[in-house]
Amino acid sequence: MSLDMIVNWMQATLRWSVPLILVSTGEVFAERSGVINMGIEGIMLSGALCGIAVSFFTGGVFMAVLVTMALGAMMGLAVAFLTVSRRTNQVVTGLMINMLAMGGTNLLFALLSESRRTRVATFPVLFPQSMHNIPIIGPILFKQPISTWVALILPILSGIVLYKTTWGLNVRAVGDNPQSAATVGLSVIKIKYQTVVLSGIFAALGGCVLTLGEVGYFASGGMTAGRGFIVLAAVVVGGWDPFKTALACLVFGAADAAQLRFQAMGSVIPYQFLQMLPYLVTVIALTIMVEHSRVPKTWGAAYDRRDV
Amino acid sequence: MKAIKKPKFIEVPFIGELALSGVRPILGIALGLLAGGVLIAVSGVNPFKAYKAMLQGAFGNRYAFSNVLVRSSPLLLGGIGVSLGIKAGVWNTGIEGYMYLGAVGAAVVGIPALGLPPVAHIILTLIVAMAFGAAWGLIPGYLRAYKGVNEVTSTIMLNYVAVFLTSWLVAEPQPLAEIGSFYPMSKLFQESAQLPILVRGTSLHPGAFIGLAVCVLLYFVLRYTPFGFRTRMLGFNPNAARYAGVNTRKQIMLLIIIGAMLGGLAGAIEVTGLKRRVYMNFVTGVGYESVAVALLAGGNPLGVIAAALFFSALKAGGATMSIQTNIGAPMTSVIIALCVIFVIGVGVSERRRLGKVQDNEKSEAVNEPKIKEEENVT
Numbered sequence: 001m002s003l004d005m006i007v008n009w010m011q012a013t014l015r016w017s018v019p020l021i022l023v024s025t026g027e028v029f030a031e032r033s034g035v036i037n038m039g040i041e042g043i044m045l046s047g048a049l050c051g052i053a054v055s056f057f058t059g060g061v062f063m064a065v066l067v068t069m070a071l072g073a074m075m076g077l078a079v080a081f082l083t084v085s086r087r088t089n090q091v092v093t094g095l096m097i098n099m100l101a102m103g104g105t106n107l108l109f110a111l112l113s114e115s116r117r118t119r120v121a122t123f124p125v126l127f128p129q130s131m132h133n134i135p136i137i138g139p140i141l142f143k144q145p146i147s148t149w150v151a152l153i154l155p156i157l158s159g160i161v162l163y164k165t166t167w168g169l170n171v172r173a174v175g176d177n178p179q180s181a182a183t184v185g186l187s188v189i190k191i192k193y194q195t196v197v198l199s200g201i202f203a204a205l206g207g208c209v210l211t212l213g214e215v216g217y218f219a220s221g222g223m224t225a226g227r228g229f230i231v232l233a234a235v236v237v238g239g240w241d242p243f244k245t246a247l248a249c250l251v252f253g254a255a256d257a258a259q260l261r262f263q264a265m266g267s268v269i270p271y272q273f274l275q276m277l278p279y280l281v282t283v284i285a286l287t288i289m290v291e292h293s294r295v296p297k298t299w300g301a302a303y304d305r306r307d308v
Numbered sequence: 309m310k311a312i313k314k315p316k317f318i319e320v321p322f323i324g325e326l327a328l329s330g331v332r333p334i335l336g337i338a339l340g341l342l343a344g345g346v347l348i349a350v351s352g353v354n355p356f357k358a359y360k361a362m363l364q365g366a367f368g369n370r371y372a373f374s375n376v377l378v379r380s381s382p383l384l385l386g387g388i389g390v391s392l393g394i395k396a397g398v399w400n401t402g403i404e405g406y407m408y409l410g411a412v413g414a415a416v417v418g419i420p421a422l423g424l425p426p427v428a429h430i431i432l433t434l435i436v437a438m439a440f441g442a443a444w445g446l447i448p449g450y451l452r453a454y455k456g457v458n459e460v461t462s463t464i465m466l467n468y469v470a471v472f473l474t475s476w477l478v479a480e481p482q483p484l485a486e487i488g489s490f491y492p493m494s495k496l497f498q499e500s501a502q503l504p505i506l507v508r509g510t511s512l513h514p515g516a517f518i519g520l521a522v523c524v525l526l527y528f529v530l531r532y533t534p535f536g537f538r539t540r541m542l543g544f545n546p547n548a549a550r551y552a553g554v555n556t557r558k559q560i561m562l563l564i565i566i567g568a569m570l571g572g573l574a575g576a577i578e579v580t581g582l583k584r585r586v587y588m589n590f591v592t593g594v595g596y597e598s599v600a601v602a603l604l605a606g607g608n609p610l611g612v613i614a615a616a617l618f619f620s621a622l623k624a625g626g627a628t629m630s631i632q633t634n635i636g637a638p639m640t641s642v643i644i645a646l647c648v649i650f651v652i653g654v655g656v657s658e659r660r661r662l663g664k665v666q667d668n669e670k671s672e673a674v675n676e677p678k679i680k681e682e683e684n685v686t
Contacts, residue, residue, distance in 0.1 A: 038460065081653075088652040091399050091460055092603055096645045096652075099596040103641035110636045111351075229464045236458070272476035279465040283447075286457050 007136055009254075009261050014144060017246075017253025018151040018213060019044070019206040023231045024238070024245045025158050026076075026195075026202030032162065032240055033195040034175040034303065035083055038094020040203040041228025042101030043075045047204030048211045049105045052218040053112055061123055061212060068208040069201050075101075076200015077193075084192045084303070102222055109220050123147045123213045147213040155246035162242055171195055178303050188303055203228070226279065233282045237289040248285065255281040333604055336654050337618075340647030347642065353633045365628020366621040372628070374510035378582060380620035382407065382591065384519025385574035386598030387605065387612040388526055389567035393459075394607040395530065396542040396563050402448060402463025404595035405470035406441040406571025407578065411586045412474055413440030414576035415484050415494050418501035429500040434576050441572015442565050444470065449564035453557040459564065467595060475588040486585070493587035503581035513581030515574075520613060522570065527609035539563060543607075593641055600648045619644055 023040055030037045037043075047068045054064040079097060082088045123145035162168040170191055173181040178188045210227070211218055230252050238245030259274040345355035366376050386403040393400035418433040448466060451457035478485050479492040486495050503513040530536035538559055541549040550556050574594075579586050601619055605611030626640030 082649065086653045092599070092648070092652055095401065095460075095596060095599050096648045099593070099600070099641055100645035100649070102593065102596070103638040103645065106638035107351075107636045107642065110638075226464055226468050229461050232458075233461045233465070236461075270476050270479070272472040272479070275472045276469045279468045283451070283457070283462050283465050286461060287451055287455055290456050 003136075005261065009257055011143065012257035012260065013250065013254040014148055014152075015213070015253075016256040017250045018148050019210040020227060020231050020234060020249035020253055021151040021154065021206075021246045022147075022209055023203045023206035023228065024234050024249050025154050025242060026199030027231055027235050028158065028238075028240055028242050028245055029162070029171055029195040030199035031235055032175045033171045033192050034178065035080070035192055035196050036090045036094070036232070037076070037079055037083075037196055037199045037203070038091055038232065039075065039079045039097030039101075039228075040094075040199060040206075040231060041224055041226065042094075042098035043072055043079075043200050043203035044207035044210070044228050045098075045105050045222060045224045046075060046101045047072055047207030048223060049109060049207075049218050050204065051208030052211045053108075055212055056112075064212060065205070065208060068204045072201040072204025073197050074200070075204065076197040079200060080193045080196035084189055084196065087303075098228070105218075105222075106220050109218060123209070145213050147209045151209075151246075155242045158242040167191075192303065206231075230278065230282050233286050237285050239289075239292070251285065252278055252282060332654055333606075333651050336651030337604075337647045339650040339654065340643060343646045343650070344639070344643035348633075348635055348639065351635060353635055358629050358633050358635060361629040361632040362622070362625030364625070365632075366625035368628075370507070371510050372624065374507055374512035375627075376617070376621045376624040377516040378511055378513065379623050380616050381513075381515030381519050381577055381581070382574040382594050383597055383601050383616035383620050384516065384523060384612065385570045385577070386594055387601030387616045388519070388523050388609055389570035389574075390598045390602035391605060391607045391609060391612050392526065392530075392539070392563050392567050392570075394543075394602050395539050396560060397546070398452065398560055398563055399460045399599070400445075400448075400463065400564050400567040401460050401595055401599055402445070402467055402568065403571040403574070403598040404591060404593075405463060405467035406444055406568040407575030407591050407594060408467075408470040408474045409444040409568075410437035410441040410572030410575030411579040411590065412477055413437040413572060414501070414580055415477070415497070415586045416440075418497045418576075418580055419484055419495050421498055422500075424500060426500040426504075429498065430503060430580070433497075433501045433580055434573060437572045437576030438569040439572070441575065442569040445565040445568020445571070446561075449561040449568070452564060453561040464595075471588060474586065478586055478588065484586070491587065493585045496584055497580055501580055502584060503577065511582060513577070515577035515581050518573070518577065519616070522573075523609045523613050530609065597641070597644060600644050603648055604651060 023044055027037060027040055050068045050071045051064045054067045055061055058064070075097065079093060082093045083090050125143060126146045126149055160168075162171065170181065170186050173184075174186065174188050174191045181191075182188050206227075207224060210224065231249070234248035234252060235245050237248040255278040259277040262269065262274045263271045341359075345359065348355040348358045365372055367373055382403075386407070389403055389406070390400050414433045414437040417436045418429070422429060422432075424432065444466065448457075448459050448462040451462050452459040475492065476482070478494045480487070484494045486493050503515065506512045506514060530539060538549065538554045541552065541554060542556055542559055546556060549559075575591070578591060583590050597619060601612055601615040604615035604618075622644060623640050626637055626643075629635055630637040630639070
């Protein structure tokens with residue numbers, strides 16, 4: 001392995017981790033407040049299609065991001081309504097949102113046949129050309145689209161929000177002990193709605209970045225390929241901490257990037273086994289880390305005000 | 309406080325008394341179909357026409373209905389596989405992966421000429437397929453029961469692994485692969501390993517009837533055997549089950565493995581009865597659909613029959629609908645998802661999951677610290 005390839009791999013690692021980090025940011029908040037949003041896979045998929053479609057029809061990346069965020073907020077609201085207000089089971093709700101999104105995106109994508117495989121405007125690169133040529137860190141850091149930088153700063157920001165602000169404290173309180181939170185006058189329902197909608201927004205954004213920041217086209221049949229579930233695993237592996245979760249996302253992104261590099265190299269290992277890599281890494285990481293995680297106390301449980 | 313303390317033993321875990329309470333599933337389905345109709349109308353097609361095409365496609369003639377039965381086979385087996393888990397509070401979402409492994413197992417013994425008589429060859433194929441499925445199910449089963457790894461994430465990750473494994477096995481250098489095919493696929497199954505066609509001119513294979521038989525069998529198993537009793541007990545009240553001496557970890561692992569066996573069987577039936585070859589993506593979406601079936605059925609084996617037939621009618625009809633109108637076939641999965649969302653969303657659930665969790669925690673603290681590990685399944 002030459003230095004060039006390592007640099008290339010690290011650059012790809014960052015790029016492939018970005019969608020995961022974005023999605024995980026919202027999911028950490030939702031799960032900290034006690035709601036597992038299992039629908040992020042589907043919301044991500046919808047965001048991916050939405051981003052590409054808006055970018056195709058209006059030509060504006062900024063517009064695409066805005067519309068995608070609005071769509072994510074709406075889908076998050078649907079999940080929140082079902083799981084928080086109707087107290088439906090969070091696993092089922094998420095799985096059905098995924099199924100809905102899978103069918104819906106396939107359906108809509110068939111209608112948008114003209115934009116098929118057409119590359120659309122993607123995210124701009126922030127730093128000038130001259131900085132790309134700095135050895136090693138140039139290609140790894142400065143040749144990245146703006147989305148990568150957002151994803152690099154985001155975990156720090158969300159760490160501050162979660163641990164240093166009142167709202168973050170409220171979110172943690174609601175997840176660990178909703179009765180006490182309600183007793184001191186917090187609206188548990190409202191906070192859960194806020195976090196789940198946030199997870200929807202970030203999930204859609206992550207999907208949008210997957211298409212607009214990386215590949216530039218949408219592919220039918222679930223192009224997110226289980227990344228939503230990888231994020232769910234990353235949140236557990238990262239112990240519901242924004243920063244550690246982002247690190248877990250980096251590891252999974254590295255696996256993704258590595259399998260693509262190895263495929264391109266034409267290694268002796270059949271490419272199908274390389275394709276398994278990210279999924280195997282996820283399961284193994286979960287198995288190793290799960291015992292060390294501190295689970296939010298009411299993780300996955302429905303909240304009923306009358307319980308208080 | 310009174311309401312929480314009231315013991316509620318007859319509950320399906322995580323779902324509550326939701327399904328089988330009769331009215332709610334039907335109302336939910338009606339709303340789902342209505343919402344689907346709105347979507348069809350929005351895409352510029354008369355929804356009545358579309359649903360009429362769907363009905364014709366499902367029940368119009370005996371060919372159409374045989375199509376429904378063919379499509380119901382993986383849903384029946386997958387649905388009952390998921391239901392078994394739901395009975396004990398386990399989400400076995402890996403049906404698709406088990407189906408791939410089952411198909412691979414079937415291919416290993418079904419493609420080479422073994423010189424067996426047809427019936428023996430078919431039985432051997434199905435048994436090997438079930439063994440392969442079970443072996444695959446052992447992984448998430450063990451991880452969930454003994455390591456506390458959330459089964460939804462692990463099974464879905466393993467589904468992808470199974471797809472790539474299958475794709476490798478049917479690609480050309482491998483002995484099972486068809487030589488010189490445009491798309492990677494396995495060789496044809498031996499005639500003796502293929503399931504018979506029951507009605508000439510249709511593709512009706514015995515799969516649906518095997519699925520029906522399994523559902524009925526498991527209905528009695530769950531009701532009248534110690535195994536079934538342990539399963540239901542685990543679902544109603546895990547702590548009580550543990551105090552009564554049920555090895556809950558083993559039971560959870562067994563339930564996931566049995567679900568995987570049934571998934572393997574479904575995969576084998578699909579390839580030996582319908583596709584006659586194994587190839588990548590020979591099933592898509594059955595994993596989610598099986599969960600939908602199990603949910604609509606509320607985990608009840610007889611309910612699975614009704615739900616699987618309903619969804620397979622939707623799917624078979626949806627194929628006809630997409631030919632006759634301009635609506636794509638994925639509309640079916642949208643309608644199925646909408647139906648389930650409405651079924652679970654209609655009516656405020658009277659369950660108090662939270663109360664239950666906290667009651668559990670109290671009893672843990674007093675009696676058995678070990679339980680905590682299992683409650684915190686992640």
